[in-house]
Amino acid sequence: MNLKQLSHMLSLSQTTVSRALNGYPEVNEETRRRVMDAAKRHGYRPNPSARRLATGKSGMIGYVLPTGNAVDIDPHFVEFLSGLGDYARSHELDLVLSPADADDQETTYRRIVANRQVDAVYISSPRPADRRLALVNTLGIPFIVHGRSEGFEFDYPYLDIDNEGAFHEAARLLVQLGHQRLALINGDDRETFAIHRERGVRRALVASGLALGERHICSATMTEENGYRAARRLLEESEAPTAIVCSSLIMALGVVRAVRDLGLTIPGDLSLVAHDDVFPWLRPENFPVPLSTTRSSIRLAGARVAERLAARISGLEERARGEVWPVDLVVRGSVAGAP
């Protein structure tokens, strides 16, 4: 059933039927009703391919997925996706994942824009002066950044959590508990979120006349193994930290293991706070010692990004405003006074 047939059986022109269906004003309300009704009765659904060709809009949002042999997709991605899906589902928005060589995403961005494959894109894990950002900005496709970049002239729309504030709070708590030697086990420090977190910790320490020693800061991909390694390195030093702030629950697993291997205890010998993105399959309260966390649901962020993307597409959101979510500090058993 296509427009032609439908309009024919209504003895109307395609123009009118199309307009009636798409809510244009220049059609009589009664006619509109008739059309709507017939459309529903015959299960008419406009052919998206045709509509796309005519309008250039696809009704889909895009994400360029960095891939490669040595490239692993972040497990956070799937939670973010859950949230995105939650919103997208109710709006019949589809998501197009365009896999790209991690070292050359530009080609892919150009392709999906040139091909008008999607109406908007989102960008995640941005770095300072991230080239993708500059690119999509000049390409002129609506976008939203999940996270933040730095060092751009122009404003851009983003959704981020207050990483600096969260880690500032966490570090401040530890300092208040008397800890003098803090360490930070961070994610990849080329990414902005990691930079902000470090900044937060630094700021808290400086405020109390302390400092974050060069060797008390580790940064690596957020795997269990890297958490373990970092923790071992830190804890075997002479000036071992008495408290660690850690960028992810997965790394925290490794930290806990290292602590055990060294015959230490939490929070007796070491206080630990980690950031929790809220995975359904790994919860901080279920750690051997319930883990204090800075918590922010990445899933909710996904839903919000989808919502704002939809708003940008439909022109409801004009300004390139940033949105920063506060982060909860949840104190559990893994922190205590300095030994």
Next chain:
Amino acid sequence: MNLKQLSHMLSLSQTTVSRALNGYPEVNEETRRRVMDAAKRHGYRPNPSARRLATGKSGMIGYVLPTGNAVDIDPHFVEFLSGLGDYARSHELDLVLSPADADDQETTYRRIVANRQVDAVYISSPRPADRRLALVNTLGIPFIVHGRSEGFEFDYPYLDIDNEGAFHEAARLLVQLGHQRLALINGDDRETFAIHRERGVRRALVASGLALGERHICSATMTEENGYRAARRLLEESEAPTAIVCSSLIMALGVVRAVRDLGLTIPGDLSLVAHDDVFPWLRPENFPVPLSTTRSSIRLAGARVAERLAARISGLEERARGEVWPVDLVVRGSVAGAP
């Protein structure tokens, strides 16, 4: 730059240019070269929307993503996606994720087929007599199942690992080590993979005159917490098992924690084998006691599924054949003779 312009500047018809570009035989080789050359020089790229409208092919593969408030996307998904992306990238294949209400995926399948949004789909986590399978089969869209269903009249193309064989091997090893009371901590037992795994364990036990007691089998979503709960329940029984086979590394985390909480040791009091889908961020050799596993890279499976989907689309793969991958049993420190 579109076809019209290009053909005009070559003084050829659109027909010929189109055919030259798409490798049709009825065009002179020299002409083809000229066309190809000009196309490249001017950076001509056929407009996919137009091509879609004309051919009905989209050059994309689809996946219906079950979502909902209480629905969590499996973390395995992201690894599978990595693999899929690895292949898709080199073939300019995009992946469309269509979020659907987990309880009504049919509508979404019908929509993406009716709209010709994608050329093929894949289905994951199938259950016996899975309705999605029957649906896509009748809808006539090319598809591949990652995993297996059961109880269908028709053949369908799938890629699965030998879950039954793997768990049979694992259980057999434990039996050979003298274990008499085995337990299985399984994933959601409505899914085929879980059924197969249980079958494997059962078969190994029966072969030695043993049995898998009703209460020695747990099944739940594969989270750390569920692993913990199951393990506690099992180990606090009077007839506690001396060996556990576990369906996932994430659950195994919980098992290890439970063992610790109860003051037991691995492998002294309990032998443990888990299935490892090969996550980059959580490796069995890094468990407190290196974990014995049945190993199969879900990422490789993703790549293979993409490859076969492409083959199906282009008509290279005709028959609905199943492909079953063997699984490695990797023995590490977490197994020992029965106490």
Next chain:
DNA sequence: CGAAAAAGCCAAAGCGCTTTGGAAGGCTCT
């Protein structure tokens, strides 16, 4: 050598929608 077949190209008709540029009819207003 002439008929039949093959090679190489083209014009035009789709694909199914949106949108432009009217046009007809009824209304208001002077």
Next chain:
DNA sequence: AGAGCCTTCCAAAGCGCTTTGGCTTTTTCG
């Protein structure tokens, strides 16, 4: 009453590609 203005609809022209059917020209072969 006639100019001017809404209201409501329509025919037709895109969007940019593929594909059908047909038309020359060249090659093949008895």
